[in-house]
Amino acid sequence: MDKNAFNNALLQNILHNIDIGIHVIDENRKTIVYNDAMGRIEGLDPTQVLNRDLLEVFPSLDENSSTLINALTEKKPIFNKAQIYINSKGKKIFTVNTTLPIFIKDKVVGALEIAKDITYVKELSEKLMDLQNELNISAQANKHSNKKKIKKYSFIDIIGEDEKILELKEIAKRASNTSSSVLIYGETGTGKELFAQSIHYGGNRKDKPFIAQNCAAIPETLLEGILFGTEKGGFTGAVAREGIFEQADGGTLLLDEINSMSEALQSKLLRVLQEGYIRRIGGLKDIPIDVRIIATTNEDPLLSIKKGRLRKDLYYRLNVIYLKIPPLRDRKGDIEILSNHFINKYNYILNRNILGIDDRVLEAFYKYSWPGNVRELENVIESAMNCAPLNRKYLEKEDFITNANIFNDSNSLNANVFNLDKPLPYYLEEIERKIILEKLKKNQNNISKTAKELGIKRQTLQHKIKKYFKRAK
Ligand SMILES: Nc1ncnc2c1ncn2[C@@H]1O[C@H](COP(=O)(O)OP(=O)(O)OP(=O)(O)O)[C@@H](O)[C@H]1O
């Protein structure tokens, strides 16, 4: 096989089938690669562009405004630059472009532009912003009626007796009547939003909006518009729209995953927090705002700073009140309390009457690491309650079919499971139980077959099954 021919065919296939625009010029500014996606973005047929001088094809560009020529002459890359094109149908196309000089050894031999079409994402996000606007307005209108219930948390919803949690609740309660910024750090599912909402709804801003925005889910260029709003005719916005800073005026803005926000936007945010006013993108007016900021992160903020994901100056500004929520595995005492809380919640929803969880399950819960924290615990309980037979009083291991991984550690025959703090029969039974369970599983609960394989009588097996798996409490 001719390797070069293969590579060339592969490259052509990739170029013409991806939906990212690619445009390459050589050192004489002649286009040597121009794929179909780029043609769609710029409204041109590749044949109009290929093998022609760049400025000849794009007469509106010049040496200064062309990013490709800039990359060629300045020998420096330009990352994620927002661009607008008007396509052949007169539609505005929004892209995010990265332009790179191409080096062979130390010599620049060309430049490459990669264009991501974000028009669709932008349209979606605008729709979302409109919907969020409407939601905020209707939430305000329904404030005094019970017609529409939007999930709102308050301090009484934060369950737990763990010392650290109680202390955090105290700090958060005191914080709720101030306007100081709050930084909440905790793994996923530890209750960051729960704390943020409690601070808002438990304090003197409770009658004003609470708006949450995730900073990781949305490209930077859109996020800026969402935060600060856009003015008609502005660079990225076709219509005038207020940003969430304006919408949340007098209330609280929760900025989730602040460490995912670009450095440039972090610095804009800092300026807004220091100066107390915003300016819409493309706008000229300074709009004063009174918004309390609560920011969250699931990475240690000091580590984020070290890795360059969080600006130090913004960190100092946000870190006026700092809440570090411990992961669930570090507050084992709360596992049972939370489990019972969720059992009560789903007893009501599922119309069940479960009293609690079996000790053996609880033991496995203590050993499990709960990477999804309280959210995971809630989901696990909900799913077990759906699986448990109707006469079940205490949730048993077999009810956790969909989350059997929880028991992996505690059920393995490995010695490390055993703390060796119990009498010998306990461990022997534990091993017997595990072997029976595995054989039953293998034989799809066929008792005769399992008994035969284990070399015991059918009645003996039945007796043991009753003992180990059908223990009534
Ligand atoms: N202490 C708690 N008491 C009761 N419910 C809790 C507690 N902590 C978390 N929860 C519940 O767990 C779920 C996850 O909480 P939350 O959304 O606040 O987590 P988060 O830290 O914001 O997670 P993520 O980082 O994934 O956004 C929610 O349903 C919340 O009600």
Ligand SMILES: [Mg+2]
């Ligand atoms: Mg959250």
